[in-house]
Amino acid sequence: MPSKDKKQWLRDTLEPSVKKFPERREKFQTDSGLNIDPLYSPEDLQAQGLDYDKDLGYPGEYPYTRGVQPNTYRGRVWTMRQYSGYGSAAETNERFRYLLEQGQTGLSIAFDLPTQIGYDSDHLLAKGEVGKVGVPICSLVDMETLFEGIPMDKVSTSMTINATASLLLCFYIAAARKQGVSQDQISGTVQNDILKEYIARGTYAYPPRPSMRLVVDVFKYCAENVPRWNTISISGYHMREAGATAVQELAFTFANAIAYVQQALDAGLDIDDFGPRLSFFFVAQNNLFEEVAKFRAARRMWARIMKERFGAKDPRSMMLRFHTQTAGVSLTAQQPDNNLIRCTIQALSAILGGSQSLHVNSRDEALALPSEDSVQLSLRTQQILAFESGVSDVVDPLGGSYYIESLTNELEAKALDYIKRIDDLGGSVEAIEQGFQVREIGDAAYKHGQEVESGDRTIVGVNRFTTEEPPIEGLLRVDEEAALIQIERLAKLRKDRDDGKVKAALKELERVARTEENTVPAILECVENYCTLGEICQIFRGVFGEHQGAFTF
Amino acid sequence: MQDNDRPIRVLVAKPGLDGHDRGAKVIARALRDAGMEVIYTGIRQSPQMITQAAAQEDVDVIGMSILSGAHLEILPEIMGLLRDQGMDDVIVVVGGIIPEVDRQPLKDMGISEVFGPGTTTGSIVEYIQETVKNRARD
Numbered sequence: 001m002p003s004k005d006k007k008q009w010l011r012d013t014l015e016p017s018v019k020k021f022p023e024r025r026e027k028f029q030t031d032s033g034l035n036i037d038p039l040y041s042p043e044d045l046q047a048q049g050l051d052y053d054k055d056l057g058y059p060g061e062y063p064y065t066r067g068v069q070p071n072t073y074r075g076r077v078w079t080m081r082q083y084s085g086y087g088s089a090a091e092t093n094e095r096f097r098y099l100l101e102q103g104q105t106g107l108s109i110a111f112d113l114p115t116q117i118g119y120d121s122d123h124l125l126a127k128g129e130v131g132k133v134g135v136p137i138c139s140l141v142d143m144e145t146l147f148e149g150i151p152m153d154k155v156s157t158s159m160t161i162n163a164t165a166s167l168l169l170c171f172y173i174a175a176a177r178k179q180g181v182s183q184d185q186i187s188g189t190v191q192n193d194i195l196k197e198y199i200a201r202g203t204y205a206y207p208p209r210p211s212m213r214l215v216v217d218v219f220k221y222c223a224e225n226v227p228r229w230n231t232i233s234i235s236g237y238h239m240r241e242a243g244a245t246a247v248q249e250l251a252f253t254f255a256n257a258i259a260y261v262q263q264a265l266d267a268g269l270d271i272d273d274f275g276p277r278l279s280f281f282f283v284a285q286n287n288l289f290e291e292v293a294k295f296r297a298a299r300r301m302w303a304r305i306m307k308e309r310f311g312a313k314d315p316r317s318m319m320l321r322f323h324t325q326t327a328g329v330s331l332t333a334q335q336p337d338n339n340l341i342r343c344t345i346q347a348l349s350a351i352l353g354g355s356q357s358l359h360v361n362s363r364d365e366a367l368a369l370p371s372e373d374s375v376q377l378s379l380r381t382q383q384i385l386a387f388e389s390g391v392s393d394v395v396d397p398l399g400g401s402y403y404i405e406s407l408t409n410e411l412e413a414k415a416l417d418y419i420k421r422i423d424d425l426g427g428s429v430e431a432i433e434q435g436f437q438v439r440e441i442g443d444a445a446y447k448h449g450q451e452v453e454s455g456d457r458t459i460v461g462v463n464r465f466t467t468e469e470p471p472i473e474g475l476l477r478v479d480e481e482a483a484l485i486q487i488e489r490l491a492k493l494r495k496d497r498d499d500g501k502v503k504a505a506l507k508e509l510e511r512v513a514r515t516e517e518n519t520v521p522a523i524l525e526c527v528e529n530y531c532t533l534g535e536i537c538q539i540f541r542g543v544f545g546e547h548q549g550a551f552t553f
Numbered sequence: 554m555q556d557n558d559r560p561i562r563v564l565v566a567k568p569g570l571d572g573h574d575r576g577a578k579v580i581a582r583a584l585r586d587a588g589m590e591v592i593y594t595g596i597r598q599s600p601q602m603i604t605q606a607a608a609q610e611d612v613d614v615i616g617m618s619i620l621s622g623a624h625l626e627i628l629p630e631i632m633g634l635l636r637d638q639g640m641d642d643v644i645v646v647v648g649g650i651i652p653e654v655d656r657q658p659l660k661d662m663g664i665s666e667v668f669g670p671g672t673t674t675g676s677i678v679e680y681i682q683e684t685v686k687n688r689a690r691d
Contacts, residue, residue, distance in 0.1 A: 114570065117570055119570075125570065129621060202573070202596045329575070333671055368622070368652060445575050445579055446578075446583075449674065471653040549595040
């Protein structure tokens with residue numbers, strides 16, 4: 001007799017079988033610690049109260065669970081956007097041109113740490129860091145070099161830049177002007193997500209509250225002047241890399257998003273003026289199904305937050321658009337070729353989850369910046385997924401899977417619980433000031449580490465199936481000369497520019513910083529008069545103060 | 554330095570501008586769980602700040618984590634400062650993203666051990682306990 005429901009099946013069919021042949025583990029869990037049943041059925045969705053029209057709907061329609069575009073990748077596949085930058089502006093320009101020749105469809109700039117934190121390449125604290133994890137951009141001259149021969153009206157550019165986001169946007173606008181491209185023609189994204197820097201990534205400069213003002217200054221300026229620019233990319237990626245679970249990634253990202261929206265509303269902006277330009281950035285980790293469910297849950301959560309919490313009217317304000325990157329933290333130094341397979345599985349989850357844009361990591365990145373060959377393989381991974389695998393031919397292919405829908409519901413519910421806790425603390429900024437997210441992520445990271453060490457969590461080539469092997473060859477090493485050349489370029493710039501104009505522009509910036517006026521036009525004026533990044537940030541440091549990190553672990 | 558009734562004291566530090574502190578914090582916790590007294594500096598520490606903290610806290614060990622590739626510029630400066638301050642007896646270990654070819658040069662400048670990706674916290678605890686014990690015997 002066939003079982004009449006799941007309960008009966010578990011009892012009469014599954015249990016006797018498991019008694020004879022025990023399961024591999026006592027309990028199965030996702031990366032977020034959600035318990036996984038052996039099987040999902042329509043009854044699970046019924047128990048969760050899933051309503052197709054209310055909770056899923058059709059793609060391109062509220063609540064956008066199945067996708068924000070009606071046909072997702074059938075019109076155009078996702079943007080293949082490999083994050084890159086190192087050495088100098090000239091060297092990175094070469095890598096950009098190479099990537100565009102290889103069929104990449106958007107650019108993504110990695111800046112070095114001094115640029116991200118607001119120090120010029122010749123600053124004492126920049127020693128050893130110039131050009132290491134990205135390209136140094138100290139002035140308009142560097143940005144012009146970076147885009148030499150790349151038409152800035154044709155290419156869309158994403159910039160991973162936060163504390164100094166408005167500056168780099170101004171460098172970009174000014175460099176485009178030099179090419180004869182006006183600010184309403186350029187398109188791209190600045191990450192501009194300072195809150196997660198305090199939680200995880202660490203490239204903050206000023207304290208949270210004045211930094212929030214700088215974020216919203218960009219929203220305002222772009223709403224009026226740079227209509228095709230994504231003014232923020234609210235990022236779960238780095239918090240997840242720091243150890244957060246998928247649930248925490250969703251919760252902390254949206255709690256931050258809520259703080260930005262509230263800040264903008266408080267500054268007098270209309271939700272539908274800036275809402276459509278908010279974008280997001282998530283990781284694609286190893287647990288394929290949990291990740292797909294996470295992306296779907298994210299779309300539904302954002303739509304509801306914008307409509308129900310903030311009263312947005314324009315559907316575009318409710319549509320979650322996001323970039324995805326595979327998980328750097330999952331890459332292993334051991335048996336590095338295995339990373340290709342990890343990246344492929346992760347990239348697949350991003351696509352099955354309906355990502356708008358994707359970066360696939362490279363096999364050698366547990367040890368260095370990726371070599372040109374490795375980056376090409378990453379791009380080829382994307383192209384094979386897009387054009388050979390068939391996964392891009394249908395919208396939301398896993399929608400309706402009992403398991404996926406069930407996970408989507410559970411992730412959403414758990415993340416909403418967390419957001420409630422942050423609301424109760426007074427919102428994301430207050431929670432950050434109390435160290436809440438840092439503690440939660442630290443606990444999750446430690447638990448993960450213990451699981452790997454105890455062997456409870458398998459990492460192939462690290463704690464199981466290990467081999468002795470020679471060290472990987474052909475790693476990219478940033479040429480030390482590059483930093484010296486950069487410092488010389490900077491010295492030349494300081495000598496050649498009009499000092500009177502520099503001083504006047506910086507003085508005006510300081511005045512504006514002390515008022516509530518938008519800082520972006522004053523920054524742009526500084527940039528066009530060849531003030532350097534470090535000089536501009538020094539003004540802000542003087543007015544806003546400097547953020548001190550925490551010592552807790 | 555180390556006498557028998559005092560727990561091993563370790564300064565866990567993040568030199569340079571690199572903000573990736575997941576590894577440093579996990580190791581700090583593991584060392585604490587193993588009974589050591591751990592002081593974590595937080596991120597963005599200059600060589601002077603690190604050696605000063607090490608002196609003030611009278612540590613037996615400094616553990617540093619660098620993932621930005623700046624190790625060959627930053628670490629010699631720290632080792633030089635330790636020497637200048639007569640703190641050669643402090644055991645220095647580093648971890649992070651350090652290419653194989655850089656390991657020997659780092660050891661040549663007095664760094665006791667370089668822990669690569671995939672090292673277990675258990676083996677780091679063991680290494681520190683052994684090395685501190687051996688040094689106390691010298």
